[in-house]
Amino acid sequence: xxxxxxxxxxxxxxxxxxxxxxxxxxxxxxxxxxxxxxxxxxxxxxxxxxxxxxxxxxxxxxxxxxxxxxxxxxxxxxxxxxxxxxxxxxxxxxxxxxxxxxxxxxxxxxxxxxxxxxxxxxxxxxxxxxxxxxxxxxxxxxxxxxxxxxxxxxxxxxxxxxxxxxxxxxxxxxxxxxxxxxxxxxxxxxxxxxxxxxxxxxxxxxxxxxxxxxxxxxxxxxxxxxxxxxxxxxxxxxxxxxxxxxxxxxxxxxxxxxxxxxxxxxxxxxxxxxxxxxxxxxxxxxxxxxxxxxxxxx
Numbered sequence: 080x081x082x083x084x085x086x087x088x089x090x091x092x093x094x095x096x097x098x099x100x101x102x103x104x105x106x107x108x109x110x111x112x113x114x115x116x117x118x119x120x121x122x123x124x125x126x127x128x129x130x131x132x133x134x135x136x137x138x139x140x141x142x143x144x145x146x147x148x149x150x151x152x153x154x155x156x157x158x159x160x161x162x163x164x165x166x167x168x169x170x171x172x173x174x175x176x177x178x179x180x181x182x183x184x185x186x187x188x189x190x191x192x193x194x195x196x197x198x199x200x201x202x203x204x205x206x207x208x209x210x211x212x213x214x215x216x217x218x219x220x221x222x223x224x225x226x227x228x229x230x231x232x233x234x235x236x237x238x239x240x241x242x243x244x245x246x247x248x249x250x251x252x253x254x255x256x257x258x259x260x261x262x263x264x265x266x267x268x269x270x271x272x273x274x275x276x277x278x279x280x281x282x283x284x285x286x287x288x289x290x291x292x293x294x295x296x297x298x299x300x301x302x303x304x305x306x307x308x309x310x311x312x313x314x315x316x317x318x319x320x321x322x323x324x325x326x327x328x329x330x331x332x333x334x335x336x337x338x339x340x341x342x343x344x345x346x347x348x349x350x351x352x353x354x355x356x357x358x359x360x361x362x363x364x365x366x367x368x369x370x371x372x373x374x375x376x377x
Contacts, residue, residue: 081366084342087332089125093118094190094214095324096131097199097225098178100158101140102316102355109355110143111160113199113222116320116356117327120346121197122146123362124328129190133178133204143356150187154179158201161238162316169264170315173238174202174230181205183213191215195331197324198252200225202241207248211255218331222323223261223278226252227269243269250277258284258330260323284336286326286343288319293375294344298336305340306375308348308368317356322347325365341369 097114114132121128129148135157159175181204196216198205202225211219226248230239248271253259259282266274266287275297278285285297293306326343330336345365352358 081369084366085125085363087334088328091194091328091331092127092129093121093195093197093328093331094129094131094193094216095121095197095199096181096186096205096210097222098158098181098201098204099130099132099134099138099140099144100160100201101138103159103161103175104355108139108159109357110140111316111355112158112201113225113320113323114197114201115143116317116350116359117197117199117222117324118147119143119356119359120321120324120362121195121328123359124325124346124365125363126195126328129193131181131185131187131190133181135176135178150185150190152179152181152185158204160201164315169268172228172241173235174241175238177230178204183208183210186213192217194218195220195327197327198222199320199324203229207250207252209251209254218258218327219256220258220260220323220327220330221252221256222320223248223259224265224269224319227261227265247271248274250281253278253281256282258282258286258327260286260288260319260326262288262319263290284330286323286340288322290315294322294340295377296336296340302377303337304375304377305337305344306373308345308372310348310352312351314354315351316354318347318351321350321359321362325362337374338369341372342366344372345369
């Protein structure tokens with residue numbers, strides 16, 4: 080592992096805001112959600128990792144939060160998701176239950192001015208307000224997917240199908256934000272035709288993950304593409320969240336955006352090697368995989 084780069088990251092404090100969920104794998108429950116993958120990625124890369132979340136009285140994944148500084152509000156039920164990957168089709172998400180919302184008043188005063196604020200909702204549990212001004216972080220990033228979708232009235236096996244919002248995304252969320260992350264699939268399933276253009280006009284760095292094709296990095300007028308680290312993938316769940324978190328931490332350390340995205344791709348390649356975030360303690364190996372990730376033609 081590159082000790083100098085690791086030292087860059089380990090001096091930082093990162094705050095993640097978003098729900099930790101129960102993700103269902105058959106009869107097995109594991110922790111999930113963008114905030115879970117983000118907070119664990121920060122810890123795995125050596126940073127002080129703080130997590131503001133909501134869970135239910137039934138939350139049974141405490142082992143997944145070991146090593147994190149956690150502030151939580153507890154409601155009757157934890158948010159429960161199932162992720163289905165039909166061959167040749169986009170991921171289908173189903174939601175069984177919902178925990179309470181996260182509000183501005185829950186943000187601890189003593190957590191203000193961290194090096195990094197990572198806003199990472201899973202689905203509509205936070206208002207699209209200027210969170211950057213609440214935390215006053217040195218660097219603020221947003222995992223946008225959770226602000227783009229909702230539970231619908233459609234049911235499958237008694238669970239609500241996740242669909243796009245029926246109203247425009249509240250772009251006031253982007254006030255003071257330094258970087259935004261979303262996937263090509265998010266844009267196609269949940270976004271508007273001009274979403275990417277709107278994001279680029281408001282945020283200095285926009286990164287769109289492209290699955291096995293890598294990612295597109297938009298910085299000002301520049302558009303550049305990176306490939307992936309080739310590995311044996313067991314489960315893609317959390318890859319985009321891990322990518323966003325690792326890249327965010329490197330950006331907060333003032334790395335060049337391409338080097339930051341290389342770290343994100345390296346960390347994501349570790350996470351996909353097992354189900355449900357089982358390899359999150361190994362995300363630091365992404366530092367050793369960075370040099371193998373090359374620029375590619377769009």
